[in-house]
Each structure stands twice: as C-alpha cells, then as structure tokens.
Amino acid sequence: MTIHCQYPLMTETYPNMVCELNHYQLIEVSGEDSEKFLQGQLTTDISKLAVGNSTLTAHCDPKGKVWSVFRLVRVGSQHFYFIIRKALLPTALEQLKKYAVFSKVSFNLAQDRTLIGFAGRQAPQTITTLSDQLPNAETPLIHADGHSLLYIEHPQPRWILISESAVTITPTVTTIAWDLLDIQDGIPLLTAESQNQFIPQAINLQLLEQTVSFHKGCYIGQETIARAKYRGANKRALFTLVGQPNTVPAIGQGVELLLETNWRKTGSILNAVQHDGVLWLQVVLANDSEACQRFRLSEDSPQPLCLYPLPYALEETER
Known part of the structure; x- marks a missing residue:
C-alpha cells in the first residue's frame, strides 16, 4: 500500500x-x-x-x-x-x-x-x-x-x-497558516457554504475532544446522530488531501478518484487552503478511503492529490 x-x-x-x-x-x-x-x-x-x-x-x-x-x-x-x-x-x-x-x-x-x-x-x-x-x-x-x-x-x-x-x-x-494548523490536526473548518450539509460523524466530530456525547440525553439532532452511530448509517468521514494543482477549487466541489482506468467524481470539499504553493483540502469521502487510492481535482487540473495522515483513528470510542 x-x-x-x-x-x-x-x-x-x-x-x-x-x-x-x-x-x-x-x-x-x-x-x-x-x-x-x-x-x-x-x-x-x-x-x-x-x-x-x-x-x-x-x-x-x-x-x-x-x-x-x-x-x-x-x-x-x-x-x-x-x-x-x-x-x-x-x-x-x-x-x-x-x-x-x-x-x-x-x-x-x-x-x-x-x-x-x-x-x-x-x-x-x-x-x-x-x-x-x-x-x-x-x-x-x-x-x-x-x-x-x-x-x-x-x-x-x-x-x-x-x-x-x-x-x-x-x-x-497569517490566518491561513492558523487554519492550516486545524487542517493538519484533523479539525473540520466549516464555512457558510457547508453549513447544514453534514452530520457530525461525516466530519469526524465524534473523534475530537468532548465534542459529541452519545449518553447525555436529548438535544437538537440527537436522534439522527445516535442512529448514525448505533445503526452504522454514516458511511462518510473527513480526510485531508494535499497536492500542487494549478487551481483552488470551490467549496462543495467534488474531487476525482481513479477506479481501474476511469476517473469518477466523489466526495465534497469542506475547505481549501493554499499555503507556500501547496493546496490543502478537507474533503468528505467514503470512510473506507485508503492511501493507495489516486485522487485529482479534475481533468483540467490533473496533478495528483495524496491523503495526508489524520492524527487520530477513524474508529469511534464511547463518549
């Protein structure tokens, strides 16, 4: 791999x-x-x-x-x-x-x-x-x-x-450098474009600090969040992709994944930060995505994107 x-x-x-x-x-x-x-x-x-x-x-x-x-x-x-x-x-x-x-x-x-x-x-x-x-x-x-x-x-x-x-x-x-700290630490940077689009588990919030409790009782959205945990309803997670494409993509845009010999659209970009000529993307992808897979932005921007390691495992723990 x-x-x-x-x-x-x-x-x-x-x-x-x-x-x-x-x-x-x-x-x-x-x-x-x-x-x-x-x-x-x-x-x-x-x-x-x-x-x-x-x-x-x-x-x-x-x-x-x-x-x-x-x-x-x-x-x-x-x-x-x-x-x-x-x-x-x-x-x-x-x-x-x-x-x-x-x-x-x-x-x-x-x-x-x-x-x-x-x-x-x-x-x-x-x-x-x-x-x-x-x-x-x-x-x-x-x-x-x-x-x-x-x-x-x-x-x-x-x-x-x-x-x-x-x-x-x-x-x-700059503030861009500060945002990049969060990206490297696996913390989702929500934007106005991505508000009201994802449940917490799709952006890894259940893995961070005391962000999500599954035992405290009722709160807004709790039923859906609990169902995603206990019934395995969530199939997405937040990943970091890094590369040197010639363009900065729009929030909400997808990336492309190579499947055998064809490139297919996948995922949704949560945030994009360009720093010192390197593009850092937070992308919501299938939660079984692996480092061996090949990604790019598009046919017009074919430079490779690679998965940057998250500082935590994607397996949930009880909170």
Whole structure:
C-alpha cells in the first residue's frame, strides 16, 4: 500500500506562531439558564465540562445537520465563551437564539475583545512577554490583568489570548497558516457554504475532544446522530488531501478518484487552503478511503492529490 504523503507540521516549520485571529468572533453566553439551555442545544455534555475547561462542540438542526462548529469555554457555572469563525455568522447565532426565547440566557457579541493565537515550541516564551502566567493541561484557563489565556491540547498545542484591550505584539503568520494548523490536526473548518450539509460523524466530530456525547440525553439532532452511530448509517468521514494543482477549487466541489482506468467524481470539499504553493483540502469521502487510492481535482487540473495522515483513528470510542 502506498504510504500517506509527507509534509512537515506547521509548528515544525514555524516554531513561533503568533496570529491575529480576526477571522474568529468571541460570543459571551450568560444567564441562570445557560447550562440547561446549551445542554439541550449542543452536541457536548455541558454538565461534564468543568469550569476553566474547553472543548469543540457543534450545533445541529433537527435532522442532525451541523449549523456550526466552535470552541466552547466554560468560564463559570453559568458563563460561557464561544470562539467561532466569523464565516459562520450570523446564521449560527440566529439558529441558537431562536430556541432561547423561553430561557434566561443572553448572547453578547463581544466586539471589543482581541483574540491572538500562539503555537510552536517558542510560543511559551512569547506569551511570557504578555503574561507572567502560562496555562497548561492542568490549568487550561487563567485570568489576569484584563485578559484571559486559554490552553488547547491539540496534536499541535495552541494558546489563545482573549484581551479586553488592544495587544501590542507582531504577528508572525497569517490566518491561513492558523487554519492550516486545524487542517493538519484533523479539525473540520466549516464555512457558510457547508453549513447544514453534514452530520457530525461525516466530519469526524465524534473523534475530537468532548465534542459529541452519545449518553447525555436529548438535544437538537440527537436522534439522527445516535442512529448514525448505533445503526452504522454514516458511511462518510473527513480526510485531508494535499497536492500542487494549478487551481483552488470551490467549496462543495467534488474531487476525482481513479477506479481501474476511469476517473469518477466523489466526495465534497469542506475547505481549501493554499499555503507556500501547496493546496490543502478537507474533503468528505467514503470512510473506507485508503492511501493507495489516486485522487485529482479534475481533468483540467490533473496533478495528483495524496491523503495526508489524520492524527487520530477513524474508529469511534464511547463518549
């Protein structure tokens, strides 16, 4: 079998990644019904998320299709942060708010907050120029001097600074480089074009952190999500394809797979990022796709695409 393609991790190439996360928005959620409300909406078991911890989570429609994926931070017993891609707004927020009419919960679009991301082996030293405290796996969230620092334990660990004022620091990478961290770590980058298209298992959310709970009880879309797990209804998964085609494809477009001597359309592109002449694609494919298979964008863009290894196995574990 052909091995997966080999490209260096971003944190190996860029040991001191500093990125202005201006493609993300912070939303504050508070009110005495916050936990109860979010428990009935999101795929995560909110009751098991300790104060100071965070996880990826998803919000789905009644048919189990994902409206939004974002980082949920539990700041207090009834106080939460959402760190969400701006591309998913305003639809993502509208879909949540429409269920909040009878709950004591409020959503604050925190436009005044600055978000800065850090990654790489030199990131801790860079962060110490802004804070004398550094969060870690044991204490992932700290508050000091008008800002918060969040540690995220990904395959390529990150830190996110949430500040109430402007931060004087020079970025070293672009938002594209930050998105590529997520792609290499197997985290789906949902866009407006791909909202409401896939169930969580089709984009690997059940394999990430505490994103999907199968035991917490009812929430929006839970019936479809549970059926996909226990009846084997889902036959798709998210894969990363890498190559050097001469074009950047549209979101939602398929790729081509070589079957014997013919190329056949397959899959759906979730996201596409071009960095340093290399195209990185997140593609929803059949979940039995293998590294020995041959892919390309199209006849007009025949350069080969190879599967990049995911940092986790596609087999589900109980959550």
